[in-house]
Amino acid sequence: MSPDLSAAEWPRRSGLATLTQALGAQNIRWVGGAVRDTLLGHAVSDIDCATLLVPDVVIDRCREAGIRTVPTGIEHGTVTAILADGPVEITTLRRDVSTDGRRATVAFATEWRDDAARRDFTINALYADPETLEIFDYFGGLADLAARRVRFIGDARDRIAEDHLRILRYYRFQARFGAELDPEAEAACAAMANTLKGLSRERIASELLGLLALPDPHATVERMHRQGVLPVILPEACRTYVERLGPFMAREKAQGFAPEAVRRLAALLPPSREVAETVAARLRLSKAQRARLVNAAERSDADAAEPRALAYTHSPAFAIDRLLLLGEDARALADWQPPVFPLKGGTIVERGVDAGPEVARILQAVERRWIAEGFPEADRVEQLLAEELG
Structure with missing residues (x-):
């Protein structure tokens, strides 16, 4: 892998040039996912910018350049610039002052390395000069990216102690980017799994569903179960259902269905409405997500007899969930639209x-x-x- 961004499209966007001129090239660097994903050859969606300037100055300079800003995370030093070719999050360099594992108190910093040191993984701490596209790597992120290794910056336990959600982020990133496991990260996540109990249910749900939505997370989910992490956040997922997730996902893929996080969550649970209701409440799922999970839990062998009747009664998406979970072929419903009952x-x-x-x-x-x-x-x-x- 060559650490080169020159072939990428996004650094040449006119909006980014305007933003660079407004803030000063010496004051900003692109950072995080856009840099990482470009080096991996992945599509780039969101662009983040780190800056030496404090938020008030960022807002003032953007206003002078005719760029509208939104204070999306002003308490953390983040404002979002609304550009014609997409929004950009701009965050002032920061360093941690204190943390309780759920939220950190931060102070603005003046050194790029200090900002990099407070990030979670080495592959997320790669910065790029907005004009030369030179990459700045303070903690070996390029080598980790080449090895497809997700590694915490510094001591893994210290990083997790700062924010316990990093345990779940580690598994999600490892499932998405990783090949080579990092022994220190694996051991730290297993040892500190119980710290997840102190996190908000919404944060846990977001990470869990994000993991399940990936193309092939079953090996990671199995490892989370073996290491005692999954039982902390999803005790209803016994080993039997975890072991079935791989074949279930293979069935999804073979029949041409895209990954669906709530459907895969249902595959990890026993077919019980009561269990589904409990999990949906604990994870504070949305109304739509809860309805989908409960519907999947109410599946029965009789559903396979009349797939289109099932789809008409429950919606095609819900019927597909049930059929796949039952081990049936759901392809007949992939493009089927329920007819309108011609009687009033x-x-x-x-x-x-x-x-x-x-x-x-x-x-x-x-x-x-x-x-x-x-x-x-x-x-x-x-x-x-x-x-x-x-």
Whole structure:
């Protein structure tokens, strides 16, 4: 791997040139994911900028250059510049003053190395000059990137003590970028797994779902279970279900379905509505995520008999979840759109039925028969209605 950004498209964006001129090239460096992902040959989405300037000065200089800013994390020294070709987060150099494992007290810094030292992994502490694209590597991040190794900066236990969420971040990054395991990182995460109990459920859920959404995280999830990390955050995931995750993901891929984090979370849990409700509440999942997890938990062998009826009743996405979790072939539902039931209550009223519960009963009866017959055309629905009225 050559540490060269010259072929990348994003450093040449006009908005970044304007931002560089506004803040001064000597005062800023691109940092983090954009640099790391470019060196790995991955697509770049977000661009982060580190700066020697304090937030008030950043805001003032951007205003003078006609760049709108949003104080997205002003208490941490971060403002976001809104550029025509995408937003850029600009954060003043920082150093940690104190931490309790959940949040850190920081002070602004004036040395690039101090800022790099407070970051989590060496591969996330690579900086690039905005004009020359020279890369600055203070802790061996380039070598780790070449080895596909995720390594904490400095002592792994010290980094985890600063922010316990770094345990889950380590596993997510290792699953995404890693090949060679770092023994120190592995040992530290296992030894400090219980510290995760003090974190907010939302932060845990974000990292867990982020991990499960990756293309192939099953080896990492199995290792988390063996090392006692997964039982701390997801005690319902027993070894049996963890071991089934790999084959389940292989089935997803073979049938052409993209990774779906909540579906994979369901694969780690027993098929129990009560368990799904408990996990959804503890992780504070969104309403949509909770509904998907609970639906998946209510799967039964009978679901495989009529896949399209299942998809009509529960939605194609929910039906696909159930079928995949049952070990069935769900490809027939991949592009299937549920038909519209061609009967309205008003039609029943026109046939002489008084508006009220009887209309609803007849409507539901006809719809059940329509589903059972595989969604026939409107003329058959007319026949079904006549039979019900008769």
